[in-house]
Every structure is written in structure tokens, then in C-alpha cells.
Amino acid sequence: METIQRPVVSFLGPIASYSHQAVRQVFPEPTWELRPAATIDDVFDQVQFGEVKAGVVPIENSTNGSVVFTLDNLADRNGRYKDITVDGEIFVDVHHCLVGHRNPSPVLELEDHGDGSGTCTPTLTDPRPSKPKSKPLANLRHIKRLYSHPQAFGQCNAFISTYLKGVEIFDVSSTSKAAEIVSQDTTGTWAAISSELAANLMQGLDMLARSIEDRDDNTTRFLIIGKNTTVPKDWNLVKQSVGEASTRTLISFTVPHTSPGALAEVLSGFKAHNLNLTSINSRPSLLAPFQYIFFIEFEGSKYDDPDGRVKGALDNIDRVAQSWRLLGSWERYK
Amino acid sequence: METIQRPVVSFLGPIASYSHQAVRQVFPEPTWELRPAATIDDVFDQVQFGEVKAGVVPIENSTNGSVVFTLDNLADRNGRYKDITVDGEIFVDVHHCLVGHRNPSPVLELEDHGDGSGTCTPTLTDPRPSKPKSKPLANLRHIKRLYSHPQAFGQCNAFISTYLKGVEIFDVSSTSKAAEIVSQDTTGTWAAISSELAANLMQGLDMLARSIEDRDDNTTRFLIIGKNTTVPKDWNLVKQSVGEASTRTLISFTVPHTSPGALAEVLSGFKAHNLNLTSINSRPSLLAPFQYIFFIEFEGSKYDDPDGRVKGALDNIDRVAQSWRLLGSWERYK
Structure with a gap:
């Protein structure tokens, strides 16, 4: 074989x-x-x-x-x-989901969602809490413990304060770890905030609610x-479609510390060549304090550049920057 | 009174x-x-x-x-x-310091520094460890526990792996918290990595080593x-002197999503007005995914601008940006 x-x-x-x-x-x-x-x-x-x-x-x-x-x-x-x-x-x-085990009591199922009020409690730090944008798929009264990554808790405030009041919160290192822990629960009273994928891939988890995050974007x-x-x-x-066909290029560069204006000069090259900058980031160079490695992403591709605009901007960088690197050019699809 | x-x-x-x-x-x-x-x-x-x-x-x-x-x-x-x-x-x-309590045994003092080898142990993740740049001021053999913030541990690798081998590590929320815990130690065997200020302000702490960080900048x-x-x-x-007298200005701005090229246009204004950009940052706008609030810092002051270059760059931003804000201009001293 x-x-x-x-x-x-x-x-x-x-x-x-x-x-x-x-x-x-x-x-x-x-x-x-x-x-x-x-x-x-x-x-x-x-x-x-x-x-x-x-x-x-x-x-x-x-x-x-x-x-x-x-x-x-x-x-x-x-x-x-x-x-x-x-x-x-x-x-x-x-999209965060609530996963766990359905309440075994069929009477409560579908009839009664948690505390039933559908409103969250105003607190000192959040006097006008936003309403959760989704409802549980099952009764949640039996839930005693909630596991997730701290960032996921922060992204699901409205749902938790509406449907999971008083439940004990446990921080763990990832949303998948949370789902794994809950999948091994034998009491049936633990739940996790995790991806839908976790609910599908791990044995013995029921979907209790979908899209429980506060922001839908x-x-x-x-x-x-x-x-x-x-x-x-x-x-x-x-x-994967992102709405319109285009290309992106990502570069990194450093500018000479002894040449004031070099950063503005690198950046003005994109305007000069009519290239749309889509993001800028910087990280410490670790060569000297407060010198940086910059990252710039722009529309355009080194490998599909019929009018030479990308080449023009990169030539400008090559002239002005202390060091630079083309990290890549890739396609986006309609 | x-x-x-x-x-x-x-x-x-x-x-x-x-x-x-x-x-x-x-x-x-x-x-x-x-x-x-x-x-x-x-x-x-x-x-x-x-x-x-x-x-x-x-x-x-x-x-x-x-x-x-x-x-x-x-x-x-x-x-x-x-x-x-x-x-x-x-x-x-x-500058991180090691603070704690001096070894009460005077025989060991000053003679013998920890394991005495002054070299650190190569490990799988760090096969060629850098040598620590400072030596202990006192014998460290009695130290059993080390408290600090995780970031401080990361910045003192060479010293720890040379002079504090096998000591038990305790992560706490700040370097000052670490010093406070150690100041209350009654066994005399705990130490903290913290600021020199902590050693001075808190009762009953001895300075055991100074400038134990790996990088001196x-x-x-x-x-x-x-x-x-x-x-x-x-x-x-x-x-506070920073080497040369100058001024700095910090602004924040957003660019219209519907106007490709606006970011490059804002940035090219600094080059056009001969202003040196010193840093760029971005954070999510939280209005729509992958739209940003940008922060730019540059040399110059709105309040001391005899040739109008700062005004020129800000006028350009006002024309091109969706929103912007002058966060401040301040002086640097020689």
C-alpha cells in the first residue's frame, strides 16, 4: 500500500x-x-x-x-x-457560541430562557448596558460555571449579564481550551464561550446559543x-471573496536615524505613485530606543504592475530607507 | 492653622x-x-x-x-x-534591581557570588545565552523565591540564569507589588525584581544587585x-534634557473610507512642509472593521511656528482627513 x-x-x-x-x-x-x-x-x-x-x-x-x-x-x-x-x-x-450540555429537564426547554427578562443589569461601570443581539437556543438555568478566554468574556458582556447572571466565571488560555474542559464535564452544569468549530469538533457538546458577541462586525x-x-x-x-478584486503588498522598512525627513519621504512616494495605503504599523527596531521598523500595506502588486507604479514606490524606498524588504504581494477576490 | x-x-x-x-x-x-x-x-x-x-x-x-x-x-x-x-x-x-534581605551569614558575604561561575546555562530555546552585565552586590545563595512581573523576568534572563539558578519564580501584577510582598517576608529567603525606587521607598529591603536587565538601553x-x-x-x-532642544506635536486623525489615497495625502503633507515625522501608530476606529485612528508625532510646535510649516501641514490634514485632533505640542530641552 x-x-x-x-x-x-x-x-x-x-x-x-x-x-x-x-x-x-x-x-x-x-x-x-x-x-x-x-x-x-x-x-x-x-x-x-x-x-x-x-x-x-x-x-x-x-x-x-x-x-x-x-x-x-x-x-x-x-x-x-x-x-x-x-x-x-x-x-x-x-462569532462566539455558548456550548455545554442541554438541561435534561424537558419542561424547561424552549419555554423559559434564563431569567426570562431579556434585559441586562445596569452597573456602575456600565450604566446603560447594550441589549444582547441573540437569544439562547435552550434554557440556561442549570448553568453554574462559565469558561472562556478573558477577551471573549469582554466581547460578550450583554449576553452574559442578561442570560448568565450570577454564573461563576473561569478564565482559561483559549476559547478552544474552554470548550475542551466543558466537554469533559460530568455534572452537565458547565458552559464555555468558544467558536462554532469547537462545538462541532469536540465530542458531547450541545450548542446553547449562537453569535452571542456584543458587536456583529x-x-x-x-x-x-x-x-x-x-x-x-x-x-x-x-x-475567499472580499467584495472586490484587487491586490495587496506588504513591506517593512527602517529609516536612517541621521536623516530627518526620511520617513515622510518614504511615505510621500506612495502619494506620488498614486498608491492607496491601507495600513501602517511600527515596532521597536531594538537597535536603539525609539527607532522603529515600519510596516506598510498598500493596494497593488509587484507581480502585476503594468504601469510601474509599485516599482516606482519601491525604487523610492530603496533610495531613502536604511533597509527594506518586500514581504509579499497577493490577490483579493470579488 | x-x-x-x-x-x-x-x-x-x-x-x-x-x-x-x-x-x-x-x-x-x-x-x-x-x-x-x-x-x-x-x-x-x-x-x-x-x-x-x-x-x-x-x-x-x-x-x-x-x-x-x-x-x-x-x-x-x-x-x-x-x-x-x-x-x-x-x-x-x-533599571531593574534585585531587592530582598542580605544573607545573615557574614562568611559568605562578598566572597562568593551565587554559583560562582558567572556563566549562564545554555538551553534549547536560548543556546547561546548572553552574559549578565552586572554582578550581585551580595551573596545570593540563600534566595529561594523570586517575585516580579512577567515582563521584568523576560528582561533579566541572563542575570537570573547565571546567579539565581533553580530559584522558584512567582509572577505578580507589578514590580512594586513584588517588592511589597518581599518586604513582608520573614524567612529572609525571598527576593524581588523591581525599581530602585521600590527598594528606597519600602521598609526593610536590601539592595542585592543593580541594573540586572539584559539590555542597557x-x-x-x-x-x-x-x-x-x-x-x-x-x-x-x-x-529633563534629551540632548537637543526641539519641539514635538502629536495629532490623531481618521481618513474617509470612500476616498482612497487620503492617508497617503495626509502623510505627504509633512514632507511638503519639511516636517520630520518621529512616530506613527494606528488603532482600530471601531466604526467599521479595518478602519483606523492614526497617531502621528512630528518635530515642530503649533505654538512656536514662525514659518508656518506646522500650520501648513495641519491645514492639509483639515482638508483631507475625515476628522482630526491636535492632542498637543510640547518642548524638549537640551
Whole structure:
């Protein structure tokens, strides 16, 4: 018997993390083996040293901002990740679910939702709490404990203060860890806030409520990293629509400390070449205090640049910056 | 008897925090009452609602980067802090000390430093550890427990792995908390990594080692916030030298989502007016995913602008940006 060796894509685990959800959206499983890694550093290491073909790491969340661990690896201050390129991006709508075990008493089911009031309690820190935007799918009166990541608790305030008043809160390291703990509960009274994926992948969990987050536009963007200039055709990635077809390029650069105005000069090059900047980030250079590595993302591709505008802006950077690196150009789909 | 009411400056506490050190460097205590606040939000609240005259909050560390809690308050998405201005900055060299109790056995004192080898142990994650840049002032063999903030442990790797091998590590919420815990130790075998200020302000702590951090250029920058356009003369602030006299201005702005190129246009205005950009930051706008509030700091002052360059750049922003705010202009001293 011959074993078929599938290419491997590594993602920030554990199983059922939002990174896992990102990978599943775009990497087709018949073609790819999906492998969780313990840290963002591990994903970068596995890609750089050829243990996996691709990696998926979070880069920013629409509520919490940039993921500095990913930026610091892309900054690559020690040259450890010299072959790594950014080959694409994945957007995941972050919908938190309440998972646990249904109340075994059928009388209470469907009739009575929690305290029944559907309103949350005003507190000193939140005198006018927003109303939760979703209702439980099942009675929640039996829930005594609630497990999740602290960030997820913060994103589900209205639901918790309306339907889970007085429940004891337990902070754990990830939403998937929370689901795992609750899946092993034998009392039937524990619940977790986690991804829908966790409810589907873990044995013995019931879905108690969907989309319990306060804001309905909570989105996390992930980067696909590899060692390519463009995504190979045989990767067979699913094309995720973002509304309009376009391209993106990500670069990093430093400016000479002795040349005041260099940063403004790099940036003015994008206007001069009519390129739309979509984001800017900076991280400490660690060469001297308050010198930075900058990250700029803009519309356009080095590999599809018929009028030479991207080349023009990059030539300008090459002239002005102390150091710079093209991290990657990738496509967006309609 | 008449009580003299001093103006109050609020800082991110607790007592002996690095923010406390920043305030002590610049606010003279005969003139000012120094008051610790529990959170960065509290400092902003107390300044906005007139409970204190000034506040001091961290804005960036040369190793770890920006302090997002401060940026988010400066972003002021809900208009809560509409009167707050940035009136100045303070730099603090972060030197970590080892504090605790001297070994009561005089034989071991001064003769024998810990394991005596002065070298650290290579590990899988750090195969070539850097040598510690300072030596203990006293024998450390009696130390059994080490308390500090996780970030401080990370900044003192070489010293710990050389002189404190096998000591049990305890994470606490701040370096000052660590010093406080150790000051109450009755066994004489606990130590804390904290500021020199903590060793001076807390009863019964001996200095066991100074400047035990791995990098000797670890600096934190703090902002002085108030409700002024320029710092009042009667504040009597100590002028901290930063090498050369200059001015800084900090602004925040958003760009219209419907106008591609607006960000590049705002930024190119600084080059057009020959203004040196010194830092750029962004935070989520929370209006729509992946729209941002940008922060730009540049050389120059709105209040000392003889050739109108600052006015020119701000007029350009006013024309192009969706919204913007001058957070403040302040002086730097030679």
C-alpha cells in the first residue's frame, strides 16, 4: 500500500481555534494536512525550516488591533526568517457560541430562557448596558460555571449579564481550551464561550446559543505565510471573496536615524505613485530606543504592475530607507 | 492653622511603579502632591473631570513598543476626554534591581557570588545565552523565591540564569507589588525584581544587585496629560534634557473610507512642509472593521511656528482627513 503524503499547513492551535477556522475556510482538506502549532513562533519556524509548506497566523483583529507577535516575526530582526513571504490573507468573522450540555429537564426547554427578562443589569461601570443581539437556543438555568478566554468574556458582556447572571466565571488560555474542559464535564452544569468549530469538533457538546458577541462586525484577519513569490496553482486554495478584486503588498522598512525627513519621504512616494495605503504599523527596531521598523500595506502588486507604479514606490524606498524588504504581494477576490 | 492645598498629579500606580519614578523626575514634590491611580483610565478620568491638575501615563517602551491602553484613551472614540491635551513627555531609564534581605551569614558575604561561575546555562530555546552585565552586590545563595512581573523576568534572563539558578519564580501584577510582598517576608529567603525606587521607598529591603536587565538601553516614555495648550509656568516642572532642544506635536486623525489615497495625502503633507515625522501608530476606529485612528508625532510646535510649516501641514490634514485632533505640542530641552 502506498501512503499519499499531503502537503502540510501549520496554524496557531489548539484544535478549534479561530486560526484553525481560518485554515479550514481556505485550505481544502483533501489536498492539505492541517497541523496545529503551539505558538506563532513555531508556525514561522516550521515554514522557514521546510517542515510545512504554508502557515496561517493572526495579524489583526477589528476590535483589538494588531497582533504584535506576528509583526515581530515579520520584522525578523535576527534574519531567522529570511525566506518567509506573505502569500495571502484570510478573514474570519468571529462569532462566539455558548456550548455545554442541554438541561435534561424537558419542561424547561424552549419555554423559559434564563431569567426570562431579556434585559441586562445596569452597573456602575456600565450604566446603560447594550441589549444582547441573540437569544439562547435552550434554557440556561442549570448553568453554574462559565469558561472562556478573558477577551471573549469582554466581547460578550450583554449576553452574559442578561442570560448568565450570577454564573461563576473561569478564565482559561483559549476559547478552544474552554470548550475542551466543558466537554469533559460530568455534572452537565458547565458552559464555555468558544467558536462554532469547537462545538462541532469536540465530542458531547450541545450548542446553547449562537453569535452571542456584543458587536456583529468582529473580524480577525490572518496571513498565509510561505516561501513563494505567488501562491502556487497546485495549492488549490479556496478563493475567499472580499467584495472586490484587487491586490495587496506588504513591506517593512527602517529609516536612517541621521536623516530627518526620511520617513515622510518614504511615505510621500506612495502619494506620488498614486498608491492607496491601507495600513501602517511600527515596532521597536531594538537597535536603539525609539527607532522603529515600519510596516506598510498598500493596494497593488509587484507581480502585476503594468504601469510601474509599485516599482516606482519601491525604487523610492530603496533610495531613502536604511533597509527594506518586500514581504509579499497577493490577490483579493470579488 | 491653614492647610496649604498643593496641586495634584495623578500617575499609574502603585507606589514605586516606573510611572511613579517618571513623576518624581519632573514634578517637584514641594509644589505637587503625587497621587497613584489604579489604571490608565483612572488617570485620564481624574484629569478630564478636574480632580487633578495633571496626569502621567506610559506611552511606549523601547523594547515592547506602544502602550495600547494609553493610545485608546487618546483616540477618545466616545468623546469622554475632549479637554485632554498632551503637555509634555518624560523618559525613564528602566533599571531593574534585585531587592530582598542580605544573607545573615557574614562568611559568605562578598566572597562568593551565587554559583560562582558567572556563566549562564545554555538551553534549547536560548543556546547561546548572553552574559549578565552586572554582578550581585551580595551573596545570593540563600534566595529561594523570586517575585516580579512577567515582563521584568523576560528582561533579566541572563542575570537570573547565571546567579539565581533553580530559584522558584512567582509572577505578580507589578514590580512594586513584588517588592511589597518581599518586604513582608520573614524567612529572609525571598527576593524581588523591581525599581530602585521600590527598594528606597519600602521598609526593610536590601539592595542585592543593580541594573540586572539584559539590555542597557531599556527606556520607557511617559506622557504628561492636562487641559492646557502649553505647560503653565507655575507648574515648576524640572526640565529633563534629551540632548537637543526641539519641539514635538502629536495629532490623531481618521481618513474617509470612500476616498482612497487620503492617508497617503495626509502623510505627504509633512514632507511638503519639511516636517520630520518621529512616530506613527494606528488603532482600530471601531466604526467599521479595518478602519483606523492614526497617531502621528512630528518635530515642530503649533505654538512656536514662525514659518508656518506646522500650520501648513495641519491645514492639509483639515482638508483631507475625515476628522482630526491636535492632542498637543510640547518642548524638549537640551
